[in-house]
Amino acid sequence: MDPATPLFAIAVAAELSGMHPQTLRQYDRMGLVRPKRTSGKSRRYSMKDVVQLREIAALGAEGVSLEGIRRILDLENQVGQLTERVRELEVALADELLNRPGRRVFAADESGAVVSLRTGERIRRPNQVVVWRPLSGADRGRV
Template sequence: MDTVDENSPLFAIATAAELAGMHAQTLRQYDRLGLVVPQRTAGKSRRYSMRDVVQLREIGRLGGEGVSLEGIKRILELENQVTSLQSRVRELERALADELVNRPGARVFAAGESGVVPLRQGMRPRRQTAVVVWRPER
């Protein structure tokens, strides 16, 4: 069974336009300009996802603040790039955490009297507990 998420193409152009508070012709223009490019059915009909509708609303908000369509396009590209990079960072963090947990015999290093010394995972360096008394020569 397919799962439905924010990227699932659910809405026909009329529904997406209504949800975004725009005219369907505006959505067609944004598609031509590459601002919001919906997925297509086998019959070439546009199908918009909830993410597309959110982007359309953002375009409307930015346009209302006086940002040009080229400016809006650049903002959306940068936001999409940030989202993609954040996802990649999370993926790499999970992979690193898995590697650290699953790597048997991993070594840790500590500073010792003789320099850097390796330690087995879960071990602590031995501390010198001897008391040294210094007396100046008379």
């Protein structure tokens, strides 16, 4: 069962949330909870709505004002939507990277800058040999 399916009449939702039906009506008018409406305009609450009503009650018990609760719920909903959008974009990006012919590879050049390479191409690195030997005591005086 989908938690967003509107199932409960206001009396049942009030009982499940531990609130008075008039409180649910007030929260609906304020936009704290938005139950669906039947063709006869009666409210139908989902399990998601009931969970949100319980969260409202918990925040109210902690002393948060109704306006503060509204703002918290709006931000939580926004975070949920953005999280879902990020997941969608991650999946789309992964699909694009896997299915794109001639994918690009990135590497760092000798200065540390990022350079784009074609698949199979390697970055050219200096291959000079530097010989080092410690200076002897006689050589140290000449330097």
